[in-house]
Amino acid sequence: DSHIQYERVGADVTMKCGSMDWDAAVTWTANGTDIDESRLNGSYLILKNVDLSQSGQYSCYEGSSWHLKYQTYLRVGTPPKEPVLMCRSNNYPKGFYCSWHLPTPTYIPNSFNISVIHGTKDMVCEKDAVPKNRCHIRYLQLFSTVKYKVTLTVTNALGKNFTTLTFDEFAIVKPDPPESVVAKPVPNNPRRLEVSWQNPSSWPDPESFPLKFFLRYRPLILDQWQHVELSDGTSHTITDAYAGKEYIIQVAAKDNDIGTWSDWSVAVHATPWTEEPKHLTTEAQITETTSASTSSFMAPPTTKICDKGAVVGSGAVAVCWTAGLVVAAYSVLFI
Amino acid sequence: SPTGDSWGIFTFLCAALCNLPALPALNCSEELGAGQSIQQTYDLTRYLEHQLRTLAGTYLNYLGPPFNEPDFNPPRLARAERVPSATVDLDLWRGLTDNARLAANYRAYSRLLCYLRVLDGQVGTAELRHRLAHFCASLQGLVLSIGGVMSSLGYPLPAGPAGPPTPPGAPAAPNDFLKKMDDFWLLKELQTWLWRSAKDFNRLKKKVPPAVVTLRLEARGF
Numbered sequence: 001d002s003h004i005q006y007e008r009v010g011a012d013v014t015m016k017c018g019s020m021d022w023d024a025a026v027t028w029t030a031n032g033t034d035i036d037e038s039r040l041n042g043s044y045l046i047l048k049n050v051d052l053s054q055s056g057q058y059s060c061y062e063g064s065s066w067h068l069k070y071q072t073y074l075r076v077g078t079p080p081k082e083p084v085l086m087c088r089s090n091n092y093p094k095g096f097y098c099s100w101h102l103p104t105p106t107y108i109p110n111s112f113n114i115s116v117i118h119g120t121k122d123m124v125c126e127k128d129a130v131p132k133n134r135c136h137i138r139y140l141q142l143f144s145t146v147k148y149k150v151t152l153t154v155t156n157a158l159g160k161n162f163t164t165l166t167f168d169e170f171a172i173v174k175p176d177p178p179e180s181v182v183a184k185p186v187p188n189n190p191r192r193l194e195v196s197w198q199n200p201s202s203w204p205d206p207e208s209f210p211l212k213f214f215l216r217y218r219p220l221i222l223d224q225w226q227h228v229e230l231s232d233g234t235s236h237t238i239t240d241a242y243a244g245k246e247y248i249i250q251v252a253a254k255d256n257d258i259g260t261w262s263d264w265s266v267a268v269h270a271t272p273w274t275e276e277p278k279h280l281t282t283e284a285q286i287t288e289t290t291s292a293s294t295s296s297f298m299a300p301p302t303t304k305i306c307d308k309g310a311v312v313g314s315g316a317v318a319v320c321w322t323a324g325l326v327v328a329a330y331s332v333l334f335i
Numbered sequence: 336s337p338t339g340d341s342w343g344i345f346t347f348l349c350a351a352l353c354n355l356p357a358l359p360a361l362n363c364s365e366e367l368g369a370g371q372s373i374q375q376t377y378d379l380t381r382y383l384e385h386q387l388r389t390l391a392g393t394y395l396n397y398l399g400p401p402f403n404e405p406d407f408n409p410p411r412l413a414r415a416e417r418v419p420s421a422t423v424d425l426d427l428w429r430g431l432t433d434n435a436r437l438a439a440n441y442r443a444y445s446r447l448l449c450y451l452r453v454l455d456g457q458v459g460t461a462e463l464r465h466r467l468a469h470f471c472a473s474l475q476g477l478v479l480s481i482g483g484v485m486s487s488l489g490y491p492l493p494a495g496p497a498g499p500p501t502p503p504g505a506p507a508a509p510n511d512f513l514k515k516m517d518d519f520w521l522l523k524e525l526q527t528w529l530w531r532s533a534k535d536f537n538r539l540k541k542k543v544p545p546a547v548v549t550l551r552l553e554a555r556g557f
Contacts, residue, residue: 093425119411142428143421143531145523147408166408170530208429208538257381257533 004073006108006157007050015045017060018070025063031056050076052107077108079159085152087165090262091202092173092209092255095138098125098165100152110156119146144169173259175211176200178234178251183270190243193217193270196235197251200262214252214261219245220269231256246271370543372487376480377536383473384529390466391522397463398515412516418450418524419443421531433542434490436535441481442493443528448474450521488543 007013017026022042028035039046047054060070081103089096098114114135116123125135148169153162178197186192195215199206210232216225219242230236241247250264395403419442431439448471455467482492 139425141422142425143423143527143534145420145422145520145527146411149408166406207541208534210537256537257384258530 004075006075006077008158009051009076009078010049013045013047013050013074014041015047015058015060015072015074016070017043017045020060020062020069026069027061027063027066029059029061030054032059047074050074052076055107075108075157077106077156077158078104080106080110080154080156080161082161082163083112083152083154085150085163085165087148087150087167087172089169089173089259090176090200091204092175092259093139093142094204095136096172097128097134097136098150098152099131099134100154101133102154106156106158108156108158110154113153113155115151115153117149117151118144123148125150139169142169170258173255175253175255175259175262176202177262177265178213178253179265181249181251181265181268183247183249183268185270185273186237187273190272190274191239191241193238193241193247193249193272194235195238195249195251195268195270197265198234200253203253210256211253212256214254215249216251216264217241217247217249219247221245241272243272244274370540372480372484373536373539373543376477376484377533377540379473379477379480380529380532380536383470383477384526384533386470386473387522387526387529390470391526393463393466394518394522397460398518402515402519407519409516409519411520412513418517418521419446419528420524421527423531433488433539434485436539437481437485437488437490438493440528440532440535441478441485444474444478444481447521447525447528448478451525454518454521484539 005013005015015028017024017028020026020043022044024043026040026043028040028045035045043060045058045060055074055076058072058074059068061067062069083100083102085098085100087096087098098116100112100114102110112133114125116125116137123137123140125137128134128136147166150165150167151162152164153160177200179200181195181197183193183195186194195217197213199211203209203211212232213230213234215228215230215236217238218225226240228236228238238247238249247270248267249270250267252261252264254261392403401407421443451467451471451474455464455471485492
């Protein structure tokens with residue numbers, strides 16, 4: 001008959017060939033491959049200091065008849081370490097969810113049991129099909145002074161472990177990030193960007209539980225973010241963008257009064273409106289007709305720090321003027 | 336939201352009705368004021384919540400361990416029930432009328448204020464007395480503010496408690512530890528009420544916006 005055997009990594013394992021006597025003549029196989037007799041002690045198979053690679057099917061056959069006398073599936077693993085548990089309310093005031101995972105794998109099957117106690121009451125946390133290792137609870141009462149105590153126990157064939165979280169209803173409120181963030185340039189405004197977004201769809205009641213927002217933006221070429229906090233509305237116009245520079249923009253949300261900020265939304269990119277440089281086209285025609293070697297006498301826009309309308313007062317002003325003179329000199333040559 | 340035209344009509348009617356001497360005094364600006372008072376009351380709850388954080392920290396340290404430990408999570412004893420609880424069934428809370436919502440807040444803070452005043456008379460350190468006195472004054476302001484909103488909307492004020500609340504059958508704490516437990520729960524309930532009020536007034540804000548068009552003629556006995 002066949003069964004499963006769980007053993008700890010590093011343990012010494014002795015397998016008996018079913019009801020066969022110690023001195024019977026047997027052959028052991030591991031995953032179909034014969035095992036050398038040196039590993040045997042009589043008819044017992046000795047595995048010392050087992051490791052994960054030794055997991056597999058072990059079979060014992062009677063010497064002469066080659067009858068299968070015993071079969072076992074060896075699973076080498078570890079008892080569970082303390083699990084990592086997180087609880088969060090992204091749909092306040094409907095309820096909250098808890099999700100968990102093990103910090104290191106055990107390599108053998110684990111079962112999880114979660115219990116939620118609110119004061120003296122036991123509550124049922126309904127397990128989600130997807131994702132696994134997650135369950136959700138609906139609030140029966142709102143504005144509770146009594147804390148929730150969530151205990152997660154993980155058990156496997158080699159041991160068990162647990163962790164506990166205790167929290168107030170208000171402490172775990174954290175919305176999902178805002179959705180559908182869109183950033184657009186504003187026509188005829190080289191320093192503006194119009195950003196708009198929507199409440200996260202998981203937030204059930206923004207009317208009674210309004211969200212406030214945090215917007216951050218920076219040009220791709222700089223590391224420092226600029227921040228704006230908005231207490232209402234789902235749009236904002238940036239008015240101090242550097243002209244012609246591509247921006248990266250993100251938004252986060254928080255319940256107006258309680259809990260913590262959401263993660264940042266997906267980043268959107270946008271570049272403020274720039275005027276089409278009309279004089280460039282006439283100059284380009286002249287260079288073509290005179291068949292000059294250089295294709296353009298202006299540096300490529302992406303590396304230039306001296307765009308028209310660049311921020312006045314930057315340290316690059318001196319360089320701007322020099323480049324301007326060079327450009328002027330060249331353009332005179334090509335006229 | 337009202338268009339410019341209907342707003343103009345409303346103000347005209349308001350002015351016309353208010354100027355008719357034969358009619359009982361109709362204070363049209365009360366409806367307009369209610370929206371702003373709700374905003375002010377909301378702001379006051381946020382201010383108090385902030386103040387309470389400092390006060391509670393100081394007070395719990397004064398009580399000493401285990402009350403000042405962040406994980407302290409004692410069971411609710413029956414005696415603590417006399418402090419009004421903000422806890423409410425979710426659907427019930429949603430379905431509260433404006434009047435009921437405001438009245439619940441008014442009653443709760445009136446009683447909490449009474450309890451806090453009793454506390455004020457008992458605490459040891461001067462710093463605590465000073466903080467408590469300041470907080471009580473702000474809390475009094477909140478009660479008055481809620482009362483003001485109720486009046487401007489035409490709701491009657493709930494009958495307040497006569498004096499320091501001592502409901503029949505609830506004796507003073509028999510020992511020092513239980514007295515401290517009472518104090519702990521008082522502060523907890525106060526904190527929870529302030530969180531709840533922010534949500535209550537958010538809801539009221541949406542239902543009574545600053546520019547209200549409906550005339551409350553029925554309420555005035557027309």
